[in-house]
Amino acid sequence: MGPLISCDDLPVTSLPQPPTTPTDPHSPTGHDHASHGHTTGGSPGGHSHGHSHGHGPAAPVSKHLRKVIAAVLIPFAAAVFVGMAVLWPGGAPAHERTGVGFDRQTQQGTVVALAKVDCKSVNASQVPPTGDTSTPEGREAQAAQTGECKKATVEVASGPDKGRAFFEIVQPGAPRQLEKGQEVVVAYAPDAPRDLQYSVVDVNRKLPLALLAGIFALAVVVVGRMRGVFALVALVVSFAILTLFILPAILQGSNPLLVAVIGASAIMLIALYMCHGLTARTSVAVLGTLVSLLLIGLLGSLFIDWAFLSGNTDDNTGLIHGLYPHIDMSGLLLAGVIIGSLGVLDDVTVTQTSAVWELHQADPAMGPRGLYRAAIRIGRDHIASVVNTLVLAYAGAALPLLLLFSIANSSMGSVANSELVAEEIVRTLVGSIGLVASVPVTTALAALVVSADRTGPSAAATVPQPARGGRGRRRKR
Numbered sequence: 001m002g003p004l005i006s007c008d009d010l011p012v013t014s015l016p017q018p019p020t021t022p023t024d025p026h027s028p029t030g031h032d033h034a035s036h037g038h039t040t041g042g043s044p045g046g047h048s049h050g051h052s053h054g055h056g057p058a059a060p061v062s063k064h065l066r067k068v069i070a071a072v073l074i075p076f077a078a079a080v081f082v083g084m085a086v087l088w089p090g091g092a093p094a095h096e097r098t099g100v101g102f103d104r105q106t107q108q109g110t111v112v113a114l115a116k117v118d119c120k121s122v123n124a125s126q127v128p129p130t131g132d133t134s135t136p137e138g139r140e141a142q143a144a145q146t147g148e149c150k151k152a153t154v155e156v157a158s159g160p161d162k163g164r165a166f167f168e169i170v171q172p173g174a175p176r177q178l179e180k181g182q183e184v185v186v187a188y189a190p191d192a193p194r195d196l197q198y199s200v201v202d203v204n205r206k207l208p209l210a211l212l213a214g215i216f217a218l219a220v221v222v223v224g225r226m227r228g229v230f231a232l233v234a235l236v237v238s239f240a241i242l243t244l245f246i247l248p249a250i251l252q253g254s255n256p257l258l259v260a261v262i263g264a265s266a267i268m269l270i271a272l273y274m275c276h277g278l279t280a281r282t283s284v285a286v287l288g289t290l291v292s293l294l295l296i297g298l299l300g301s302l303f304i305d306w307a308f309l310s311g312n313t314d315d316n317t318g319l320i321h322g323l324y325p326h327i328d329m330s331g332l333l334l335a336g337v338i339i340g341s342l343g344v345l346d347d348v349t350v351t352q353t354s355a356v357w358e359l360h361q362a363d364p365a366m367g368p369r370g371l372y373r374a375a376i377r378i379g380r381d382h383i384a385s386v387v388n389t390l391v392l393a394y395a396g397a398a399l400p401l402l403l404l405f406s407i408a409n410s411s412m413g414s415v416a417n418s419e420l421v422a423e424e425i426v427r428t429l430v431g432s433i434g435l436v437a438s439v440p441v442t443t444a445l446a447a448l449v450v451s452a453d454r455t456g457p458s459a460a461a462t463v464p465q466p467a468r469g470g471r472g473r474r475r476k477r
């Protein structure tokens with residue numbers, strides 16, 4: 001487990017030495033650098049050359065506290081991974097494709113030719129418009145008969161029919177226009193007539209998405225260095241747990257809430273320890289995150305049931321329910337709330353724990369109450385920004401839906417009462433309550449743990465360094 005531990009967080013258990021000067025920025029405050037008169041840097045005299053690499057060293061905790069933390073976290077981690085082993089799905093269950101929405105066979109294709117044609121000539125079999133252009137249907141029908149359309153020749157680029165060509169008519173007002181040489185996604189309907197078996201359903205965006213992901217990874221590694229590398233590895237592991245365990249287990253019929261709690265806990269343990277090291281500081285953040293997740297689960301379960309939220313509110317959830325009627329859709333909604341809150345919770349708990357540790361290093365004599373009061377002021381600023389971020393994130397995701405309500409001139413009460421919006425309100429507020437609660441909970445845990453240490457900085461603060469200075473002054477007299 002050595003590679004997972006940050007260079008700045010390595011605990012050393014030995015007798016503490018006082019800093020050379022009270023204000024020496026390179027003093028080993030928070031580390032027990034000396035043992036039997038020798039420093040960890042190998043130089044005598046109490047000066048350490050193995051100081052922090054820019055982040056500030058983490059204060060070690062006593063063996064007793066490490067044992068207490070391990071007694072809580074080791075059984076929890078064991079239960080999580082045993083639960084994953086028991087519920088491991090072994091892949092999504094097979095089903096007969098409906099050909100609706102995402103549940104259809106798709107292949108890759110390329111637009112090899114594009115020609116302009118008269119819309120009336122390619123839509124001769126359609127019912128002519130009534131002349132009423134006051135409705136969207138009437139306007140579309142008129143455009144289909146009178147405008148200039150495009151006839152695209154698309155060649156299938158993958159699958160058993162690779163090389164086969166078909167035609168796609170693009171209306172002038174269609175939201176998706178095709179260009180020659182463009183890569184597209186085509187749907188295959190084996191039961192349809194041969195000329196209608198293939199159709200363009202989307203464009204291929206793999207290249208720009210891959211490039212953007214590469215830029216993101218490069219930025220993380222350049223700025224974060226090794227911590228950035230570990231963060232990217234943790235991100236990959238998180239997606240692996242989501243796609244290989246959480247989603248297939250829910251499709252297999254396991255309880256969505258149980259699967260989400262186990263999966264989110266596994267992601268939390270792996271991501272936090274991989275990114276921040278196997279230290280007491282990280283363990284406190286894990287405990288704070290766990291308590292907050294439990295609170296979110298309880299509140300979410302209560303209010304989803306109380307508000308009669310079914311979780312089946314759009315075409316996609318309706319399709320899932322139609323294909324797998326045994327899935328508890330309200331439980332799936334609650335699972336989404338828990339998983340969605342986890343990422344922001346990690347940020348808050350790690351920040352609060354680090355704040356307490358840094359405050360303790362700055363003033364080792366500060367007690368748990370003083371540490372809590374100082375760190376909670378940092379937490380209040382964090383709460384204000386994070387809650388606003390959550391609300392705006394959900395509002396941004398639901399912006400098209402909110403626009404529809406605005407167009408319909410619906411009142412705020414009617415909008416909030418609709419199940420589509422009520423789901424987002426419950427999701428946002430339950431997650432925000434968990435975030436708010438995580439600040440005092442994590443801060444209190446961190447203050448208690450770091451203040452209870454009797455082998456680290458607090459012990460160093462009790463070394464009679466001023467008395468040594470006093471003896472020197474008496475010799476001068």
